[in-house]
Amino acid sequence: MQVQIVQNxxxxxxxxxxxxxxxxxxRGLLVLNVMASPGAGKTSFIERTIxxxxxxxCIGVIEGDIASSIDADRVARLNIPAVQINTGGACxxxxxxxxxxxxxxxLGETDLLLIENVGNLVCPTDFALGEHLKVLIASTPExxxxxxxxxxxxxxxxxxxxxxxxxxxxxxxxxxNFRRGVEALNPEVAFFPVSxxxxxxxxxxxxxxxxxx
Amino acid sequence: MQVQIVQNxxxxxxxxxxxxxxxxxxRGLLVLNVMASPGAGKTSFIERTIxxxxxxxCIGVIEGDIASSIDADRVARLNIPAVQINTGGACxxxxxxxxxxxxxxxLGETDLLLIENVGNLVCPTDFALGEHLKVLIASTPExxxxxxxxxxxxxxxxxxxxxxxxxxxxxxxxxxNFRRGVEALNPEVAFFPVSxxxxxxxxxxxxxxxxxx
Numbered sequence: 024m025q026v027q028i029v030q031n032x033x034x035x036x037x038x039x040x041x042x043x044x045x046x047x048x049x050r051g052l053l054v055l056n057v058m059a060s061p062g063a064g065k066t067s068f069i070e071r072t073i074x075x076x077x078x079x080x081c082i083g084v085i086e087g088d089i090a091s092s093i094d095a096d097r098v099a100r101l102n103i104p105a106v107q108i109n110t111g112g113a114c115x116x117x118x119x120x121x122x123x124x125x126x127x128x129x130l131g132e133t134d135l136l137l138i139e140n141v142g143n144l145v146c147p148t149d150f151a152l153g154e155h156l157k158v159l160i161a162s163t164p165e166x167x168x169x170x171x172x173x174x175x176x177x178x179x180x181x182x183x184x185x186x187x188x189x190x191x192x193x194x195x196x197x198x199x200n201f202r203r204g205v206e207a208l209n210p211e212v213a214f215f216p217v218s219x220x221x222x223x224x225x226x227x228x229x230x231x232x233x234x235x236x
Numbered sequence: 237m238q239v240q241i242v243q244n245x246x247x248x249x250x251x252x253x254x255x256x257x258x259x260x261x262x263r264g265l266l267v268l269n270v271m272a273s274p275g276a277g278k279t280s281f282i283e284r285t286i287x288x289x290x291x292x293x294c295i296g297v298i299e300g301d302i303a304s305s306i307d308a309d310r311v312a313r314l315n316i317p318a319v320q321i322n323t324g325g326a327c328x329x330x331x332x333x334x335x336x337x338x339x340x341x342x343l344g345e346t347d348l349l350l351i352e353n354v355g356n357l358v359c360p361t362d363f364a365l366g367e368h369l370k371v372l373i374a375s376t377p378e379x380x381x382x383x384x385x386x387x388x389x390x391x392x393x394x395x396x397x398x399x400x401x402x403x404x405x406x407x408x409x410x411x412x413n414f415r416r417g418v419e420a421l422n423p424e425v426a427f428f429p430v431s432x433x434x435x436x437x438x439x440x441x442x443x444x445x446x447x448x449x
Contacts, residue, residue: 060274061357061386062378089358091384112388114327114358142385144274145302145327145356164377164400165275171304172355173274175325187377193406 036150039118043153046125047136053236054136056116056154058176061142063162064186066094067219069137073101075229080134080236085124087116087141094139104128115147116140134236144173156235158182163190167197170204178208182215184228189218249363252331256366259338260349266449267349269329269367271389274355276375277399279307280432282350286314288442293347293449298337300329300354307352317341328360329353347449357386369448371395376403380410383417391421395428397441402431 047054059065066086073082084105086094095107106124108116121138128136138154140147159180161169164187170177177183183205191198205212213231217224260267272278279299286295297318299307308320319337321329334351341349351367353360372393374382377400383390390396396418404411418425426444430437 060355060378061382062273062375088385090387091381093381093384112358114356141358142273143327143356143358145325145354146359162275162377164375164403165273168304168306169274171306172301174303190377190403190406193403 036118039122040151040153043118043121043125044155046130047153047155050130050133052130052133052136053156053232054138054152054154055156055158055182056138056140056147056152057158057160058140058144058147058180059142059160060144060162060165063142063160063165064219065139065142065160066097068160068184068186068217069098069139070101071217071219071222071225072137072229072232073098073103075225076135076233077101077103079233081132082135082137083128083130083133085121085128085136085138087120087139089113089141104133110141114141114143114145115150116152117150118152121152135232144169144176148176148179156181158184160184160186161201162186163188163194163196167201167204170201170208174208177205177212180209180212182213183209185214185216186219188216188223189221249331252335253364253366256331256334256338257368259343260366260368263343263346265343265346265349266369266445267351267365267367268369268371269351269353269360269365270371270373271353271357271360271393272355272373273357273375273378276355276373276378277432278352278355278373279310281373281397281399281430282311282352283314284430284432284435284438285350285442285445286311286316288438289348289446290314290316292446294345295348295350296341296343296346298334298341298349298351300333300352302326302354317346323354327354327356327358328363329365330363331365334365348445357382357389361389361392369394371397373397373399374414375399376401376407376409380414380417383414383421387421390418393422393425395426396422398427398429399432401429401436402434
């Protein structure tokens with residue numbers, strides 16, 4: 024009798040993430056997992072992306088927060104289908120939360136799904152949701168040392184957005200030091216300096232994303 | 237034979253936190269657990285506190301980060317004893333990490349110990365270190381909605397510092413909305429609006445802390 028060896032046993036989260044991914048792929052849906060510190064501008068970035076791409080793509084949004092529906096309300100005001108997940112204390116979204124939210128969105132008519140994670144530079148990194156692209160929003164008031172202090176997330180992402188560049192003249196933010204830190208960890212990352220307040224840089228991001236699709 | 241019922245079984249972390257606390261109390265040491273999002277200004281706040289109080293108190297610092305010794309290096313440049321804890325990925329400090337760091341500080345000559353937690357608005361809330369006061373640094377660029385989105389930490393703290401008030405004229409930060417959110421969660425919290433850049437508000441904080449001691 025042969026002993027069966029089971030290899031690559033996946034964590035429950037990884038298994039559900041792969042199921043989510045298969046569902047996204049079957050429907051031709053591009054899915055982004057948008058991560059950042061609290062207040063870096065994830066929702067503003069999603070709003071700007073919607074505004075810039077809504078004429079060309081059907082967009083849906085899943086908002087993750089510990090509490091409140093402030094962010095989903097902001098997106099819904101743009102007449103975009105939005106689901107709010109309240110994690111009730113949990114510090115990150117997981118694949119099962121996303122699976123539970125999907126039936127509430129019109130996936131058949133959606134080209135691009137933007138998932139906003141809980142504001143946290145650490146824990147979301149370890150939980151795949153089934154996304155195609157991991158996007159990190161850093162922001163200039165946080166300081167240029169963040170790649171050195173949070174290497175896990177800076178290493179893991181496909182896209183790095185540096186938001187609030189309109190504040191650069193007022194801050195002691197060393198952009199060269201920031202970029203050196205990023206390049207050491209993740210030389211392939213697509214980098215977009217933007218201001219969600221003024222709109223600067225959003226067009227390049229939107230064009231890159233369209234080309235990715 | 238009587239069945240023994242063990243009540244109030246403490247978590248390992250809570251038990252070590254209580255041991256730390258007894259050690260702090262026996263030595264007459266006041267200990268602060270400083271928490272915030274990444275980049276809110278924890279280290280700058282610690283530097284300003286040192287600068288303002290070093291003539292009156294002997295101060296020590298424990299810096300917590302996932303990686304790097306950037307923050308402990310900053311404090312050490314002020315000629316203050318500083319220990320850097322690298323959590324190696326963990327999203328918060330715990331009581332056992334603090335216990336391990338204490339022998340590296342001259343506790344016999346220390347009046348005030350400032351512990352800077354990992355930048356995270358969620359996870360550190362659940363891990364007591366043995367501290368006397370939990371201090372949360374919010375910052376204006378993060379936006380006024382943070383109390384509504386991260387109620388756990390805003391409810392748990394003794395002191396709330398709102399940093400970067402020098403940027404207020406440039407931001408859409410609704411201070412009334414922020415304060416209403418805070419008051420609903422934590423009406424007793426001591427609130428200090430400050431700018432660690434200009435020094436505004438630091439004196440009131442320092443006087444309050446001295447009186448607390």
